[in-house]
Amino acid sequence: MKVLVIGATGGSGLAVTRSLLARGAQVTAFARHPESLPPLHGPLRKVAGDATRFEDIDRAMAGHDAVVVALGIRENPLRVRLLGSARTAMDVRSRGTRHVIEAMHRHGVRRLVVQTSYGVGATAGRLPFMVKLVFALMLRPQIRDTGRQEDAVRDSGLDWVLVQPVNLTDDAVLEPAYASSNGDYQSMKVSRQQVGEFLADAALSDLYVGTSVALSAHAPEGKSIADRSARGRPQVR
Structure with a gap:
């Protein structure tokens, strides 16, 4: 299977690229600077491009069976909130995803993850108070853009999957993530490792x-917030 990963040099993008290669998929790593990827084993193709430029996305799309989008702003969130992003467009998630959707329709690619x-969309009201406060004070513009991104995916007419991780860490965790379609x-x-495995599953x-x-x-x-019955591979609840 041939999978295009948009935002392959970010934490989750790198994690899903590793997971896909480990499972034998042919991966195209799309990023502004794909040369910054560490050494990876497997059938990997690197494509340099900017997700906010439709022509770059369109050029990379042909011949793939699925697309994984892991776009985001990697700069300090406080600085971004006060001064804006220095290196990445503030609407990179929604604009990049809309370009992906258009290119997928043009090239007949159906699977979009x-x-x-x-804390976006249907889970907006389910955040703990302190996390909700951080979202409101520091991440409001980025969360709004993520909401627009989700709307575009839901309206795409493609075979889509939206993946909503809670706070991301770099912990090394072997156990699959707990996955819930009920929020x-x-x-x-x-962990980003767990998210990468789930993105590859999807x-x-x-x-x-x-x-x-x-x-x-x-x-x-003894400290579960939700039902603990999902064990083994991630399950949709």
Whole structure:
């Protein structure tokens, strides 16, 4: 299977690229600076481009079976809130995703997997108070753009999957994430490694099509926030 990863040099983009290669997929890593990727094993093609330029996305799209979008702004969120982003367009998520959708229709690609954020759309009212406060004070413009991104995906007419991780960490975790289509979560953190594995699951199977899935790490025994019955591989609840 041939998968195009948009935003392949970010934390989740790199994680899903690794996971896809480990499963034997042919991966095209699309980023502004794909040469910054670490050494990776497997059938990997690197394409330099800007997701906010439709012609760059269109040029990379042909011949793929699925697309994973892991766009975002990697700069300090406080600086971005006060001064704006220095290196990345503030609407990179929504604009880049709209370009992806248009190019997918042009080239007949159906499977679209998009990482957004817990606390957007249907899960907006389910954040703990302190996290909701951080969203309101520091991340409001980015969250608004993520909402526009989700709207574009839902209206795309494609075989889409929205993936909403809670707070991302760089922890090394072997256990699959807890996945819920009801917006449940077991903790307020999840590792990029876990997210990458789930994004690969969604790209390579039909299990999650048409679903928005919340991802979190499993909580310690006795401290679960939601139902703890999802074990083993991620399951949609």
